[in-house]
Amino acid sequence: MKLKPGVKFCLFIVLIGLIGLIGFKYFKKDAEKIDNSLLKEHHISEKYASKTLEFVLKNDLYEEKYLKEYAKINYREEDDFATILTTFLPKGYQGEEINYILKLSKTNQEKLAKLEYQDIQNYYKIKNFNVDNLERYNAYYKEHKYSYEDVVTYVNINLDLPVYTNPHTVTDGNSNLVLVNKYNCLEANYTPSDLAYLKGAYGNEVPMREIAQKALVKLQEAVTKEIGITLLPTTSYRNYNFQKTLYDNYVAEDGASAADTYSARPGCSEHQTGLAIDLKNPDTPASRRLNDSDYEWLKNNAHRFGFIIRFPKDKEFITGYQEENWHIRYVGEEAAKIIYENKLTLEEYIDLYITNY
Template sequence: MKKKFKFKKSVKVFFFVLLVVGICFVAYNVIMNNDKDNNYNEGFGNNQNTDKIDETLLTLGYSEEDISVLKANLSDSEISSLDMYDDNVISFVSNKYFNFNNLERYITYSKNNNYDVDEIITHVNINIDKPFYSEIKTIEDPSNLLVLCNKYNALPSDYEPEDLTEVGSSGIYMRKEAAENMYQMVLAAESAELNVNLVSGYRSYDYQVDLYQRHVRERGQEEADRVSARAGHSEHQTGLAMDLSNDWSLEKYFEDTELFEWLSENDYKYGFILRYPKDKEYLTGYDYEPWHYRYVGVEVATVIHEEDITYEEYVMKYLTTN
């Protein structure tokens, strides 16, 4: 009897505990539901959206791990507009210079070439996945000292720098800052007992029209495009470029001269860069021109010198905002 009574008591305790747990459970749910109702427009709505995006990405073929990389590198709107899968997407988005607007071009370019991810991103950002002189943009700020003028970016036909200044008494003109630095560079080269000829500085749009046409007549258009700029695409129209020589000619053998060697070591100290380096034609659009120097200022020229990159790469890395 005593044992049975004890059993009944423990049953009562059991039901009491069950009742308390039950009340707590109901109370918790009521509170949480109220919370959800209150925050429906913010938190709850977003969670639902995120789940949907994750689901879409999983369906496209991205793994959970991929999705967290995508979320770490892309904005919400970029993620929701991602509608394709490619093996390389994850390594593209992780690249420092990745631009979401170029994603399809990175994928197409990577399929047609054997470049690594860095090269693919760089080349596409520079536009060289597109044919030269295709989709030409007119330069909005042609008087900017860091203007990028190439086969994709054209100067307005009426652009003429306002501060053209003669370099020494050479009869050759450049923008004032470039002219002053060129003059100092020539003096320094001369004090190293080197002979320097200034062959060509500022050239007007109209002059370039004639020059390019002459090349086309003499060599045909394809060859003319390798060695000469179409009007509006010549750096000489910026007033920031200069062709240098030691014997008035502009020939490849200039690279074997002492002057060229001196320039290779000293041009950046005066703010100049070799604009069309050897083996970089695919980036710059021009055949190697050991004689063509472009003024970009000492700071930028130093970076280009140290990193051994073309101006196109410099602009992509340091001046382009995605």
């Protein structure tokens, strides 16, 4: 049979392709193929053959009772692969669970290694999962029925614990991301070292951290240019004793439980960081801070200058405070953008983006 040269060429190309494909397959099979003589030596059926099985046989880690599990465990060329197998198989973890454990952070793997078997299948994919909090996650999930992701975040930020009991002492007071709330409080003597001043709504000079002051000047210029209003600080940095007087007065007036919803206890106010600023539009009556349209601008633009609305509506259960549309907090532009775009609180942002578990 005579073929046209064009057809011949096509067949030739197809043939080359087939040879390549078969070669590749053979090569690949060879890479996955395990040493059958090893299996024979241990009287193991070929149906259990896997890289992990080969690994344990070659490294003298083989135990017959885990034969079915070896087949399920994805082999990993990592230094601690052997340790993971010999630590978690005896605790009763199944092959699939060991695959989850292999995906956890080293810190979490080490914490888990110290415990008896734990059922973590609902949590292993969650990036801010912390083995230390496992029991609290389970209890909180039962009580609230949030998603497992939310449960992990909310427990990590301590929402399952009563406020103001054994608050953590904040040591990074000078960080732009310092978290001060009802679970994290500053020491009485903490004072920012770089206070700068800005003219306030009541003719006062308002002290705040220099970085916040510079950013606020830019925000003020923008709000005037864009919607023609003025925003002035009423208060920003407040020292421990000032906050104490303020809080004590509110308690005398309203009682502690009411006061706690709108005023921080001394040491636990982020005004002590010098990064929180209360604003007022001086053209509104004395009893009002902002008009709705002022807040609308602030809510959607503060992040451009590194600020966030710290106590937004619908997040009261996280921040522990009633909505305060006038209270902004400097966190830096990068954090502010993420917080704004993802509708987060500072608490959630730090847990999801900053803390390593």
